[in-house]
Amino acid sequence: MIHMSLMITDVLIIGAGAVGCAVARELSRYKLKVVVVDKEYDVAAGTSGRNSAVVHAGFNNKPGSLMARLCVEGNAGFETLCKELDVPYKKTGKFVVAFDEEDQKTLQIIYKQGLNNGCKGLRILDGEELKRRLPDVGGISAMESIDTAIFDPFLYTVALAENASCNGVLFRFGEEVKNIEKIEGKERERYSVTTDKRTYKARYVVNCAGVGSVRVAQMLGFNQYKLYPCRGEYLILDKIAEKFLQVPVYPAPKKGIGGLGVHLTPTIHGNIIIGPSAEYIEDGEDYSSTKLIIDKLFDEAKKLLPTLERKHIIGAYSGIRSKQAPPSEGGFHDFLIQEEPECKGFINLIGIESPGMTASMPIARMVCNIIGHSIDLNPNLSFNPIRKGILKFSDQNDEEKDRLIKINPEYGEVVCRCQNVTKAEICQAIENPLGVKSIASIKYRVWATTGRCNGGYCFARIAEILEKDYGINPEDITLRGKGSEYFIGRVK
Template sequence: MESQFDVLVIGGGVVGCAIARELTRTRWKVGLLEKNLDVAYEASGRNSAVLHGGFAYDPGTLKAKLCVEGNAEFDQVAEELDVPFKRTGKVLVGNTPEDMASLRRTLETGRINGARNLEIIDKERLHQLVPSVVGEFALWSPTSGIMDPFLYTVALAENAVQNGARFFFDAEVTAIRREDGIYHLTTKQGEFTSRWVINSAGLGCGKISDMLGIHGYSIRGSKGDYIILDKRVGPLLPMPVYPVPSNTYMGIHVTPTVDGNVTVGPNAEYVDDFDYYGVPATSIESLAESANTLWPCIRREDYIRNYSGILSKWVDADGTIHDFTIEMRPEAPNAVNLIGIESPGLTAALPIARYVINLIRQKADLPENPDFNPRRKGIVRFAEQSDEVKAQLIAQDPNYGELICRCEKVTRAELLQAIHNPLGVHTMVAVKYRTRCMMGRCQGGYCQMRMAQMIEEELGLQPTDVLYNRPGSHPFTGRVREQ
């Protein structure tokens, strides 16, 4: 196994994958170490999936600067990487004089930050944009949008691999030492060496920082729960709808997805367990009650699933939440340390990556890779094609003519491409998020076993070898009865 690199990125979230991708614009030998079995298994795949406008962050911060930069370029990024994206706009809805004062302050913050085309709109204009909303006025951000955060992270990773990067999964870093100018990183997959190390470990950034010899960061997990609603309510919500934000929290909101569902949430609470993603029934009830005051279309019969995500926040003893920290320190030569990369990390991922690379350029030569290709092609979604294109696809490959997932209209051809993906990952959730198989109304009731059988057959696995998402997550532990 190849284990010697010019630079190793620790963490396969959206920021780590963006850094790896941007580093392949150089001739450096790039590797990425991820503790999970695929990219985006933590905060990057568990969020509101919103492209933020840049008005919610203090002027002069990296959060503000890099968010505005990421927002402005995302049409081109989405086109290059072939990922779903809609610039829907977003409204922050208010009702009281206090709300109006808060929105005016937010508007001014956005203008200072460089957020584009913000305006306060009245009730008539608000209800033209979102007829089903409850509110008297709103801050309208036309440049905000929605995306698929998992597919975006996958696309960054695949484009990095396409340009020469190596990704290693189930490779949690457990120790780091530096000898003779070379870093030695101990993982479950053995030891890796590199001249440079980049800590983009998300929730694990504090631990990695300590391993690098940079101490003093207190990382808190901010857990938020969500409800996913059926696609039949999707037409009622053309854009994300938010309440008036507080100083530290954007509030429980409702957001359409690029696939037609609606998500409700998140709430927020500090947690010490960074591995627990359960959603209690009381949380679901409070989410619906709160969001219904803003958008009264949330009914229990439309719930199809819930999920949660945990953000990594650098919080002082007095409760102050810090800006993104992206640093090089003398305690860790030739290392870049990223701390507290939370929202808007999804929007700002590529600007963060460029910021990291500019820091490295201050100390090292980064020769350009003339063969870098920024374009990546994703899996064609059969259900979204015209009848003419569908007929052409089936003529080229009969596997497009067999539906595996009835709810989302996912074909065998799409699952085959997902199983044989460029990153070489093959958990059931990896295939699920690349195709939307198991993500419809029945949540896998029809297609889950068919997917599992395809994974077994295509990869030559025994049923007991198939994993759902994480090490040890075996859907099958043996036969119910022998034949």
């Protein structure tokens, strides 16, 4: 008989995306035992790591909705949060561009909607001003949103998790929840959650499983929820295209599309991304790119930015929106965040699609409030809200570079040539507080392998560091944890 180990916790969070990690971080302010499980091998493996990397202002969402309220609230606190957590953030503003009269009407509608939602910093620009502000961009008029920002969504999630972890939260990766049972009569152990590795007894279970949240809810018999995975594909452009665009540029939204339209967004790392498309698919984990959409994205983007060329593309990715709105209907349904009345302590978060990243912290506070209704939350006196990230060598001035190398010669070894990432930074990424060691984990922590050579220079070097400096066998070096092994072993 296989003996499954048992772990008792106050709160079990299912899913280590931005929302799950934000909930964990907020709960770490209190004297609670909190565990986060995720079936993947790092945080942000799903939608949190696969989006437009924009902090939204909240003008796109229906007035009175949770989406609108939490997005506006999230936007207001985002900069401070990024400072606390040492996450790259830049308030770029954003332009929503109209190409015809219908678009101009739409701009008026979303402008008013934005004001209704409490967005500040919205303005309508005429064609002349648009031309002057964004000479490379097409369009006849635009709405500017000053409060929109760009950030690094992966590092944001990493930072939330690292901060939570330093404040006592336990993260368990590579564990897939298989079964949840309600235990009657035990106030402290209301749920028994079984993963493929062990069983957890928890007083609260928070379902932050994103695209998988419906499946988790079904384990306790909640069959009323439906999600329709809607894939969005993106293209990544070479940094060389950075000069074309410093501000996210979106087309005016069209009716019935389950997204915000194909837009151009500069990332915090200097690459422009194009996307996303919107396509309802069956498999909520099919992160494919398709020829049809690659071509279409490029054509659409060229309308917004006529100077764009095909050779500027250096990569592609896709993410999945967990939409509650069925394909026949399109558009948005509001976030569903609630403790199930017939299952006390079981908190469902369903349909957290865009603007879920922006709203993640207000969502987390909502979850804390729900928990605070039924128990006293005592402050964790040693809680520290500050998290320090990995120092970026390439951002330092010459004297500082010299000083760093003198302290640690590994700063003198550039491992990733496109993004100028040094061995010292790679090693810090490998030694991350969450203990994850895949190539993708390193990539998203220090941005190595993401440049125009796609890791041609640094991939083999990183593999060598993992092998020589950290004793990891070649056959255990993975892209994203188990099942994604790169190598079969030694040649001889």
